Amino acid sequence: MSDAYKLDSHKMIYHPRRTADVLEAKGKWDKGCHIYPIYVELSPIGACNHRCLFCAVDYVGYHPDRLDLDIMRQRFPEMARLGVKSVNFAGEGEPMLHKAIAPMIHAAKTGGLDTSLTTNASILPHDFIDLALPCLSWLKVSINAGTAPTYAAIHRTKEGDFAKVTEHMQAMVAAKRTHHLTCVLGAQALLLPDNAHEMETLAHLCRNIGMDYLVVKPYSQHLSSGNWRYETIDYSQFLDLGERLRRLSTPTFSLVFREHTMKKTLDTTNRYDRCYATPFLWAHIMATGVVSGCSAYLMDQRFEYGNIHHNTFEEIWQGAKRQEGMRFVSEQLDIKECRLNCRMDEVNRYLHAIATQSPPHINFI
Numbered sequence: 001m002s003d004a005y006k007l008d009s010h011k012m013i014y015h016p017r018r019t020a021d022v023l024e025a026k027g028k029w030d031k032g033c034h035i036y037p038i039y040v041e042l043s044p045i046g047a048c049n050h051r052c053l054f055c056a057v058d059y060v061g062y063h064p065d066r067l068d069l070d071i072m073r074q075r076f077p078e079m080a081r082l083g084v085k086s087v088n089f090a091g092e093g094e095p096m097l098h099k100a101i102a103p104m105i106h107a108a109k110t111g112g113l114d115t116s117l118t119t120n121a122s123i124l125p126h127d128f129i130d131l132a133l134p135c136l137s138w139l140k141v142s143i144n145a146g147t148a149p150t151y152a153a154i155h156r157t158k159e160g161d162f163a164k165v166t167e168h169m170q171a172m173v174a175a176k177r178t179h180h181l182t183c184v185l186g187a188q189a190l191l192l193p194d195n196a197h198e199m200e201t202l203a204h205l206c207r208n209i210g211m212d213y214l215v216v217k218p219y220s221q222h223l224s225s226g227n228w229r230y231e232t233i234d235y236s237q238f239l240d241l242g243e244r245l246r247r248l249s250t251p252t253f254s255l256v257f258r259e260h261t262m263k264k265t266l267d268t269t270n271r272y273d274r275c276y277a278t279p280f281l282w283a284h285i286m287a288t289g290v291v292s293g294c295s296a297y298l299m300d301q302r303f304e305y306g307n308i309h310h311n312t313f314e315e316i317w318q319g320a321k322r323q324e325g326m327r328f329v330s331e332q333l334d335i336k337e338c339r340l341n342c343r344m345d346e347v348n349r350y351l352h353a354i355a356t357q358s359p360p361h362i363n364f365i
Contacts, residue, residue, distance in 0.1 A: 003254070004254065005184070005213070005256075007215050007256050008259070008260045009260070010346035010347045012347050012350050015038055019354070021035050022035060022276060022281065022351065023351060023354060027326065027330030027331065029323050029326060029327075033317075033318050033322075034318070035280045036082045036083035037084055037280065037281055038083075038084070038085045038282065039084075039086050039088070040086070040087045040088070040284070041087070041282070041283070041285070042067065042089050042090070042284075043067070043090065043091025043092045043093060043284070043285065044066060044067050044089055044093075044095045044098035044101055045065070045066040045094070045287050046061070046091075046287035046288070048092070048094045049122060049157070050120055050156060050157045051157075053155075053156060053229060054144070054154070054190050054192065054219055054227070054229075055225070056220070057091070059225055060092045060299060062092070065286075065288045066287055067104070067285070067308070068289075069104050069107070071309055072104055073111070075308055076107055076108045077111040078314065079313050080111055080112030080113050081112070082314055082317070086137070087116070088115075088116045089105060089116070089117045090118035091287065094119065094120055094122075094123065095117060096120075096121070097123065101125060102128045102132040103127075105117065105131075105135050105136065106135050109136075115135055115136050116136055116140070117136055117139045117140070118139075119139070119141060119142065120142050121141040121165045121168045121169060122165050122168070123168075124168040124171065124172075129171065129175045133175055133176070133181060134179070134181055136183040137182075138183060139183055139186070140186045140188050140215075141188070141211075142189075143188075143189060143206075144189045144192070145194075145195045146198030146202035146203075147162070147201065148160075148163065150198055153194065154194055154195060169185070169187070169206075170210075172185055173185060173209055173210035184212045184213075185210075185211050185212050186211060186213045186215065187202075187211050187213070188215045189215075190217060191217065191241075191262075192230060193233065196241065199216055200244060200245065203245055203255055207248060207253040212252075212253065213253065213254040214253075214256070216242075217262075218262045218341065219233055220265075222296065223338075223339060224297075224298075233265075234266075236266055239263075241257070242257035242259050261341055264345070265341065271349075273335070274352075275294075275329055275344070276347070276348050276352060277344035278293045278294045278303070278325075278344070279293030279294070279303070279305070279325050279326055281344065281347060282295075285308055288309075289307040289309035289310070290304050291313070291317075292305070293305060293322070293325050293329070294344075296342050305317065305319060305321040305322040
């Protein structure tokens with residue numbers, strides 16, 4: 001089973017300079033202030049048309065805040081100039097609800113950033129395929145069932161949305177083939193007791209539509225979420241499913257079963273002792289414009305550094321609040337408070353190994 005996009009791993013080995021800078025900083029502001037994130041998540045809008053049972057950011061409240069297009073047109077080239085490499089449009093709400101999502105993606109791309117989008121795909125703006133799809137490195141559809149009834153129950157929406165999503169996926173695949181676009185079209189599903197019996201059905205659906213991959217991944221409990229329904233899932237019972245799903249991969253379709261991440265949920269003792277990635281390698285921009293050092297701590301002032309609507313990214317990233325945030329993460333943050341298998345988990349494991357482990361004869365390369 002191919003994981004060409006390293007969805008179950010990390011890509012820090014391809015950023016050696018940034019890796020060295022982070023390890024050298026060691027909590028020192030004079031060395032860390034100029035280390036800009038490689039990757040930034042953006043929430044174009046806080047509103048969402050679904051209320052998924054597994055939503056990790058339900059605590060934010062689905063407010064209809066939105067990023068300002070004209071301001072972001074200024075910020076994107078600045079971010080690229082400072083060293084940001086990529087942005088993912090995702091976040092607290094459904095990005096496609098932002099009326100200017102297509103021109104915003106276009107602005108990010110033309111501003112010098114690699115762009116991507118995570119969406120439930122139940123909405124497809126009229127200008128999206130022509131203006132935004134050619135700009136995207138990848139697009140990932142969150143579709144968490146293989147049939148309409150189960151989909152509606154998990155996404156807490158109407159059954160008719162399932163047909164809309166598949167139609168929109170078909171439209172994007174058709175556009176990609178017609179115009180020879182490079183955007184990788186993927187789908188993702190959280191593996192839950194409610195949908196495990198439909199993963200093979202979903203895989204066949206995505207493969208028949210012409211998607212490039214389907215990734216099946218484990219649930220991760222957010223400690224601020226109002227929903228604890230799936231907190232105690234034992235993924236050992238689902239590992240055999242990976243064997244069946246592997247057989248569905250073809251030369252043009254990959255089924256990525258995130259077995260490595262699932263196994264990590266079974267052993268939470270073998271972890272790093274601190275977060276190395278925050279506030280260096282990634283950031284999150286909320287729909288309100290608030291710039292946060294970690295998407296697992298949205299609305300936590302210890303991780304809030306400023307507002308992109310009021311200040312430049314450089315002012316925020318080199319400002320006093322980020323300096324204080326860097327000191328807090330370095331000296332006080334207890335990672336027992338953190339979400340297991342967070343987005344930076346594999347990156348942290350990699351950096352921790354370099355920083356703390358010295359195998360014998362390391363100079364005999």
